[in-house]
Amino acid sequence: MDRHKAFRPITAEPFHNSHGFVEFLPCEPLKPYIRCFWGALREPFRENGRSANSSFVTPDVCVDTIFMVDSACGRVDSMFCGINDKYFQAQTADMERSSVFAVRFYAWAAILFSQEGFQGTKNQFYGTGVHFEKLKRKLEPALLAIDTMEGRILAAERILLELMRPDREDSLLMRAVDKMIESQGNLKILEMATDLHISDRQIERIFQKCIGCTPKKMAELIRYQYVWQEACFNPRFHILDGVHKFGFSDQAHLLNSFRNLHGMPLKKAREYAAGKA
Numbered sequence: 001m002d003r004h005k006a007f008r009p010i011t012a013e014p015f016h017n018s019h020g021f022v023e024f025l026p027c028e029p030l031k032p033y034i035r036c037f038w039g040a041l042r043e044p045f046r047e048n049g050r051s052a053n054s055s056f057v058t059p060d061v062c063v064d065t066i067f068m069v070d071s072a073c074g075r076v077d078s079m080f081c082g083i084n085d086k087y088f089q090a091q092t093a094d095m096e097r098s099s100v101f102a103v104r105f106y107a108w109a110a111i112l113f114s115q116e117g118f119q120g121t122k123n124q125f126y127g128t129g130v131h132f133e134k135l136k137r138k139l140e141p142a143l144l145a146i147d148t149m150e151g152r153i154l155a156a157e158r159i160l161l162e163l164m165r166p167d168r169e170d171s172l173l174m175r176a177v178d179k180m181i182e183s184q185g186n187l188k189i190l191e192m193a194t195d196l197h198i199s200d201r202q203i204e205r206i207f208q209k210c211i212g213c214t215p216k217k218m219a220e221l222i223r224y225q226y227v228w229q230e231a232c233f234n235p236r237f238h239i240l241d242g243v244h245k246f247g248f249s250d251q252a253h254l255l256n257s258f259r260n261l262h263g264m265p266l267k268k269a270r271e272y273a274a275g276k277a
Contacts, residue, residue, distance in 0.1 A: 001178045001181070001182075002032070003032065003106070003178065003181055004031050004032050004106070006181050007181045007222070007226075008035070008229075009060040009062060009106075009225045009229075010225070010229055010232065011057070011060055012057065012058040012087075012262070012269070012272065012273065013055075013272070013273055014273060015232075015274065015275070016273075021039075021040060021055065022038065022039070022040060022149070023036040023038045024037045024038065024149070024153055025037075026157060027157050029161060030160060033105060033106060033109035033112060033164070034104065034105055034160070035060075035062050035104045035105070035106055036104050037101070037102065037103055037104070037153050037156060038102050038104060039099065039100040039101040039102050039149065039152075040149075041099045041147070041149055055090050056263075056272070057084070057087065057088050057089070058087045058228075058261070058262050059083075059084055059085050059086070059087070059221050059224065059261055059262075060104075060225070061106070061221050061222060062083070062104045062105060062106055062107055063080070063083050063104075063110045063118075063121075064080070064081045064102050064103065064104050065078065065079075065080050065081075065103045065105075065128050065132055065135065065136075066080075066100065066101075066102040067100070067102065067128070067139065067143055068098045068099075068100055069098055069099045069100070069101060069143045071099070071147065074144060076140040076143055076144060077098075078129075078136060078140065079125050079126065079127060079128060080121075080125070080126045080127070080130065080131050080132060082121030082122055082123065082124045082125070082126070082212050083107045083121070083122055083123075083211060083212050083213050083221075084123050085122065085123065085213070085217055085220075085221060085261065086123055086261075087261065087262055087263030087264075101143055101149070101152050101156070103135075103156060103160070107211045107212075107218075108173060108174065108177050108210065108211055109169075110211075111168050111169070111210045112164050112165055112166060112168050113132065113135060113160060113164055113165075114131045114132050115131065115132070115133050115134060116131045117210065118208075118209065118212035119208050119209055119212060120208075120212065121212035122212045122213045122217075135159065135160070135163060138159045138163070139155070139156055142155040142156070142159070143155075170210055172196060172202075172203065172206055173206050173207065173210050173211075175196055176192060176196060176203060176207070176215060177218070179192050180192075180215075180218060180222050183219075184222065184223060184226040184246055185219045185222035185223025185224070185225075185226060185246070186219075186223055186246055186247030187219060189203070189215045189216050192215070220261075221261070223246055224257065224261045224262070226246055227242055227246055227254065227258055227266075228262070228269070230242060230246075231266060231270055232270065239251050239254060239255065
């Protein structure tokens, strides 16, 4: 299954690229593992009343390594953001001094590039070296030496391909993720574990180690993302159609589930994504 083609998670602002935030797709060999590179080189500005050095972050079933590059001081600060199931307002670097370069991994693929598992990392922030020591050591000097986004992406792709360890991929984890994507997150974990001939405790341990969340939470986040993508990209989207399509019990169930994860009602979220809120 080509997961990256069947399921491409989006942010709270999927139509918004600016000098302060631009996404770039990775090269073909990395597309199954990396959702995008993102960042900016230029100074922040305000667009539709929004500051480019502040962003509204919603769950996207990904994890990020973020590098803040201060070329004048020859310094790079970086952090790793674990998978999140909470919305929050993020403050980025002071881009009058620093530029930003980030790698957004699919949550189930980050383990191929890390030196540590992700147990306990949900909704947490760490120094990049805690989980990605080799990536930090190799990429930070390249980011200081290169002052174009295109050049930084090429350097990051080369380094990531060198560091990637396919042998760290857990086949049971990937089969479980495939089932979640195929069902659009609408499945029962116990039944899935039975289908995979594995105990529910074992599949939970695998998810916690390799991703940092439970399989139930991952299914919930995938279903939320499918709802959000449908709401953003289908002009004929209707709540009642979403209830049936994604397996919610009723309209209130869908709307409450969405608001709990996204931080605002679905109607307002669509307006915000379109730049109207």
